[in-house]
């Protein structure tokens with residue numbers, strides 16, 4: 001029951017031109033620079049804007065054809081915008097009750113479940129103008145879920161939050177898929193958010209789809225802008241092997257030949273996990289260091305050396321390293337690359353500091 005889209009919308013100079021099928025499970029991130037058309041795409045899916053020539057079909061139901069247009073309220077969509085758009089004259093409970101009385105379908109999570117997932121039970125009697133930014137966002141998501149939507153659309157839901165509130169929200173959002181069995185479309189320009197949450201990614205630029213696929217493969221493609229962002233890195237799928245309780249560490253199997261030691265993870269041996277390894281935390285050595293404090297030294301092959309980074313304007317470049325079926329990214333200086341005479345196909349060792357690997361990204365999908 002995927003979401004099928006064929007949308008063509010002209011607005012002055014800007015042209016949105018997207019044909020794609022979005023998976024019916026998990027979180028799909030819509031990612032692109034400012035002005036690329038992310039919000040326009042979401043609004044067309046919601047029916048808030050209409051691409052005059054277009055088709056939107058969800059789970060076999062026509063939302064838009066050449067001849068018909070289903071109203072937004074009939075599409076069964078939960079909407080969460082950048083600004084929470086809560087009713088200011090109502091309490092948190094009043095806002096939630098409003099949604100509960102307008103449920104799209106009977107089946108869906110209960111009031112208590114939603115309040116528990118979003119950690120808002122202690123806030124129920126508060127007025128919404130007395131909430132922090134993060135609390136307002138959690139109430140807005142709860143309100144959307146209480147409508148029992150068949151599709152959840154979120155447009156930069158973490159914008160405007162300071163770092164710690166954003167990390168808390170990411171923890172909350174990361175837990176949602178295990179409770180929800182509806183697809184989520186999540187608009188963001190932050191690779192950090194996407195790497196924490198998304199299963200599938202749609203990249204758009206200037207209104208055009210430039211790539212789509214699973215996050216793990218897209219995160220390390222050097223031909224895409226994701227790998228050139230400041231916080232770029234590889235998303236790896238791994239399995240928890242064991243814990244070293246004496247030292248507060250956990251060991252993960254990346255594949256039959258590669259293990260990573262990370263800070264202690266609250267997962268069970270055998271559990272599938274997703275791990276983010278930032279490109280700036282990976283360095284390259286020609287030999288396996290014998291006397292290094294770095295525990296993660298992984299034999300790998302240089303797959304691609306970024307070619308279009310001009311050394312006069314950027315001292316760094318990104319290298320893609322192959323570990324059997326998966327890839328790491330390493331960001332090093334042009335000078336180191338020349339000094340080590342690195343070349344594609346060369347066998348090298350990737351070094352990653354254990355303390356850099358602090359993020360547990362939950363169950364792999």
Ligand SMILES: Nc1ncnc2c1ncn2[C@@H]1O[C@H](COP(=O)(O)OP(=O)(O)OP(=O)(O)O)[C@@H](O)[C@H]1O
Nearest residue numbers: 011012014032033034035036037038039040041189
């Ligand atoms: N109502 C409108 N009328 C005319 N042009 C619009 C309208 N809304 C958006 N645009 C234009 O459409 C283009 C895409 O805007 P959109 O808001 O979809 O981008 P975005 O990727 O969501 O950007 P941001 O990340 O900054 O929110 C921009 O050039 C914008 O100026």
